[in-house]
Amino acid sequence: MNSSLQEKIFAELEETKVLMRAADLARDHIRDAFDKRPFPTSENIDALAALSGPVPQSPSDPATIIMDMQRFAGDACVNAIGGRYFGFVTGGVLPIALAARWLSDAWDQNAPLFVTSPVAAVFEEVCEEWLRDMLRLPPETVAGFVSGSSMGIYCGLAAARYRLLQNKGWDINAKGLNGAPSLRVVAGRQAHATVIKAIALLGLGVDNIDWADVDDRGCVTPETMPSIDDATIVILQAGDVNSGAFDDFAGICPDAKGKGAWVHVDGAFGLWAAATERFAPLTAGMEDATSWSVDAHKTLNTPYDNGIVFTRDKEALNNALHAAGSYFVHGDRRDGMFYTPELSRRARAIELWAVLKYLGQTGVEELVGALHERSLQFASELREAGFEIANDVVFNQTLVACENDEKTQAVIKHIQDSGECWIGGAKYQGRDVIRISVCSWATTEADVSRSVQAFVAARDAD
Ligand SMILES: Cc1ncc(COP(=O)(O)O)c(C=O)c1O
Structure with missing residues (x-):
């Protein structure tokens, strides 16, 4: 009954x-x-x-x-889809992505194994191939479909830890970190908070980070890099969370590769530059890194919970994320559980596939290009209105400074209260700035001009 x-x-x-x-x-x-x-x-x-x-x-x-x-x-x-939300590097969802997510949620697929979902496995295989091509990554590159950049960075660094210790004859999975050969970690002083978190989670020790100084754009350059060797994990970034600037991959990656170091590129929003003709020069040389991470839920405007880790060292990633159980059924086809930390997992490659299919190469060019154009528009209209633009707008981030920190904070508060647009604040080059991240497909020229008026009203308010 x-x-x-x-x-x-x-x-x-x-x-x-x-x-x-x-x-x-x-x-x-x-x-x-x-x-x-x-x-x-x-x-x-x-x-x-x-x-x-x-x-x-x-x-x-x-x-x-x-x-x-x-x-x-x-x-x-929080109305991130509405076109006037510039607070964090989030992204407004594309309707096609939402529709694909609804449908795939109705399919109710669990993605760890080919036998739990052939559908999820094939969508992952296709996305892996498409993204490898679009992002100009080496042909041997594999992809894991994770919840976001935090997990993408964690997985990339877990693979790095596995490989570099294995090269020294140490099996991290069996022996753990006690008594292990020591690894060095080099990260830029502007590394994202989630990089630091991953280093802590992996037991590499935040106090052990060898910090690479950054130039005035917030970038690591060959001149600011500490010495590296085959026991070094280097973490670089494609797109600084404040200035949007890109580290000097061409100057650093080939040398690191030659020395046997592992380089991970955190490209949470900026890795998409590589998928376009116009912005690919920003990522030149990053193909010589060993792993990369990116969010589809940022620049590509899928729903949240959609990140990707890539690596050219499939064995290291699979072994670092290995799990075994007598009830698992493995076959010749893709078992996604070896590319991600979880076992049960949403089949998030489905909405990613739908967005890539919907936009195509030209659509991605146009989407990323428009985010940049709107950022330039912000810079030019704000400059004209008498504001100082604190960064070189290379991608989708614009930083604005008022005459002193107090005024900057007052302007931020006034704009936030106005309901006209939403922006956040940050410290940049030692002073307070207003941080504008253009990341939604929906932001129009009119949205930018209307938002600039909110800046002017806030500045003139008292
Ligand atoms: C450069 C950078 N790395 C990592 C992250 C973390 O991404 P997620 O929130 O998807 O974990 C962000 C988030 O804004 C970021 O900008």
Whole structure:
């Protein structure tokens, strides 16, 4: 006999009420996003209190749940898709990516093994091949589909740790770090917080980092690199989180490769430069690195939870992330679990495939090109309005400075409160700056001009 819960769910599916209701609400949410504030008001956030209360003791009507979600949380969402959100390097979701994610969620695929999902394995195989080509990576490069750059960096460095210790005759998986030959870690002083976190998680020790100084753009150059050898992991970046600048790969990677060091490139948003004719020169030489990581959920505008780790050393990645169990069924086809830390995992390559198919090479060029153009527009209109632009706008980041830190902070607060656009702050070259990250496909020229007016109003407010 079926349980009453089963009967209820089958009946609701029959009516298709919940899924259709969610789709309707989602369509309206996106349609309204372009006119909405980029950040919720405090009243919007207070309305979230309606979601709490005692533990539900019995089932609720699914359509009501969905409607209440939109009613109480819809207006409290940070509106990253709306075109005037420049706070973090996030990205606004492309409708095709959302649609593909909905469909693939309905497919309910689990991606660790070919036998748990041939569909997930094939989407991963195709994305691996396409991305290797698009990003100009070496032909032997393999890809792992992870939750984001944090995990991509972690996996790249785990593979590095495995390989460099294995080369010294030390099996890290069997013996651990106690008594292991020592490894050196070289990172630029502007390395992202998630690089530091991965170093800590892997037991390499943050205090052991040999910091490479950076030039005034925040970049590591051959001149600022400490000496390296075959026990060194070097971490470089394609796109500094503040200035957007790229390390000097051509000056560093071939030398590091020759010395047997492992180079990981953190390209969370900037690696996409390599996928375009226009910006590929920024990444010249990075093909001589050993591993790379990038987010599709940033520049490529997929939904969140979509990052990729690449390496030319498949064996190191697979061994570093190895797991064994008598119930696993392995075959000749791709078993994704050897490329990522998790076993059960969302088949996130599906929406990635859909976006790559939708945009194609020319679409990626246009998407990335537009983010850059809007960033240049910000710089030029703000300069004209009397603001100082603190960085060289090479990709999608524009940094703005006022006459002193106090004024910069006041302007940030005023702009955030205005609801016209949302920007954040950072320290750059020792002073406070306003940080503008253009990362959504939806940001128009009009959005930029409207946002510049918010800057002017904020500066002139007191
Ligand atoms: C340069 C850089 N590296 C790593 C990350 C971390 O990415 P994620 O949030 O996808 O883990 C970011 C996030 O903004 C970044 O800009």
